[in-house]
Amino acid sequence: MDFGLGAESEAFRAEVAAFLDEHLTPRVRERVRRSGSMHDWPLHRALAERGWLAAGWPKEYGGQGRSPLELMAMREELKKRHAPTEGMGMTMLVARTILATGTERMRAEVIPRAINGEILICLGYTEPQGGSDVASARTRADRDGDGWVVNGQKVFTTLAEEAHYVFLLTRTNTEVAKHRGLTVFLVPMDTPGIEVHPIRTLGGERTNTVHYTDVRVPDSARVGAVDGGWDVLMTALTHERSGIGDDSRLLHELVRAARDTGAAHSASIDDPVVRDRLARLAIDVEVAKLLGRRSCWIEATGGTPTVESSMHKLFHAESRVRFSAVMLDLLGPQGLREVGDPRAVAGGAFVEEFRHAVIMPIWGGSSEVQRRIIAERGLGLPRSP
Ligand SMILES: Cc1cc2nc3c(=O)[nH]c(=O)nc-3n(C[C@H](O)[C@H](O)[C@H](O)COP(=O)(O)OP(=O)(O)OC[C@H]3O[C@@H](n4cnc5c(N)ncnc54)[C@H](O)[C@@H]3O)c2cc1C
Numbered sequence: 589m590d591f592g593l594g595a596e597s598e599a600f601r602a603e604v605a606a607f608l609d610e611h612l613t614p615r616v617r618e619r620v621r622r623s624g625s626m627h628d629w630p631l632h633r634a635l636a637e638r639g640w641l642a643a644g645w646p647k648e649y650g651g652q653g654r655s656p657l658e659l660m661a662m663r664e665e666l667k668k669r670h671a672p673t674e675g676m677g678m679t680m681l682v683a684r685t686i687l688a689t690g691t692e693r694m695r696a697e698v699i700p701r702a703i704n705g706e707i708l709i710c711l712g713y714t715e716p717q718g719g720s721d722v723a724s725a726r727t728r729a730d731r732d733g734d735g736w737v738v739n740g741q742k743v744f745t746t747l748a749e750e751a752h753y754v755f756l757l758t759r760t761n762t763e764v765a766k767h768r769g770l771t772v773f774l775v776p777m778d779t780p781g782i783e784v785h786p787i788r789t790l791g792g793e794r795t796n797t798v799h800y801t802d803v804r805v806p807d808s809a810r811v812g813a814v815d816g817g818w819d820v821l822m823t824a825l826t827h828e829r830s831g832i833g834d835d836s837r838l839l840h841e842l843v844r845a846a847r848d849t850g851a852a853h854s855a856s857i858d859d860p861v862v863r864d865r866l867a868r869l870a871i872d873v874e875v876a877k878l879l880g881r882r883s884c885w886i887e888a889t890g891g892t893p894t895v896e897s898s899m900h901k902l903f904h905a906e907s908r909v910r911f912s913a914v915m916l917d918l919l920g921p922q923g924l925r926e927v928g929d930p931r932a933v934a935g936g937a938f939v940e941e942f943r944h945a946v947i948m949p950i951w952g953g954s955s956e957v958q959r960r961i962i963a964e965r966g967l968g969l970p971r972s973p
Pocket of ligand 1: 713
């Protein structure tokens with residue numbers, strides 16, 4: 589069994605690395621840090637110019653038809669560098685869902701523009717009272733002649749401030765089981781009645797609450813069947829979970845900091861406890877990477893990595909939290925110096941990472957929800973009430 593990605597994929601990885609050396613500049617990082625949006629338009633468009641937003645898509649749909657292994661190499665490189673590609677991730681997962689469930693007209697309108705880097709699509713599932721229980725959505729879409737009128741509120745709609753469309757989950761039927769009365773729409777964000785309000789997180793990222801007041805939506809914006817939104821959502825949620833986690837760059841930065849004998853912080857490579865903890869982190873980093881490779885492989889070869897994606901999401905999110913806590917533990921008070929402080933260790937990247945890591949076990953499905961999926965779907969255990 590070969591756990592490597594092969595010469596062709598490694599050559600592509602080198603191409604992606606060279607691209608990031610050129611385009612992922614300190615200016616881009618500073619822009620992202622200030623805005624809190626894990627998206628940068630010039631970088632996004634440069635990725636699109638290379639054809640990499642749809643690198644793994646079949647050529648007949650506008651992709652490059654790259655192999656699953658090449659795709660993995662690209663995703664690993666983007667993750668390792670912490671490239672701000674959330675806009676790319678969300679847009680392409682919706683594009684893939686539209687490819688599977690949208691009308692011909694919607695595909696023609698949305699997919700080429702998504703691949704060309706012209707548009708972003710945000711995800712409007714979560715509501716203030718529902719949280720993880722997305723099936724309890726109360727944002728209503730009511731029939732009005734040929735179209736629909738939407739009223740309600742969503743929370744944590746990340747990148748709503750930049751997006752051209754929202755992939756919106758609505759309630760269209762209250763007479764049936766809650767997950768059977770949902771419908772998804774692809775709504776242009778400039779439709780009258782949509783209001784976006786920022787939420788700043790502990791990690792500095794921006795997300796939003798979005799209010800919908802008498803928003804008129806044509807029926808042509810519907811994705812999938814009326815009351816068939818749950819099936820559409822399941823396709824999209826699976827794509828959201830199947831990512832790649834590669835924290836090896838952070839690990840290397842920490843090892844480098846520990847090797848720096850002249851540093852003021854307390855993580856010294858001469859301390860056996862420090863070496864022991866670094867070794868444990870290295871194992872976590874490797875396991876997260878391999879679990880990610882597995883789910884990515886299943887998806888890229890036409891499968892649906894439900895349980896595998898949950899295992900990867902869960903392990904990666906929780907190991908990242910452990911990692912960031914150990915980092916600050918080892919570095920001591922000097923590790924708390926923030927970005928902008930000339931004496932900050934690794935330019936303040938570690939303390940920034942510590943604040944960022946806490947959201948990892950929440951977004952894209954919380955850790956408890958992932959454990960339920962593994963227990964119920966993976967092991968066939970009884971459903972929790
Ligand atoms: C920074 C950020 C960005 C996000 N971006 C988006 C986005 O772009 N679009 C979007 O739609 N959503 C987004 N989310 C929402 C996210 O994916 C989660 O679904 C949502 O945050 C969970 O709701 P909640 O925070 O209200 O927690 P709750 O669901 O209220 O959970 C509270 C606690 O109960 C646990 N819990 C909940 N349900 C169960 C269960 N069935 N079994 C066991 N334990 C359970 C949870 O694990 C958690 O510990 C984002 C969230 C964050 C924090």
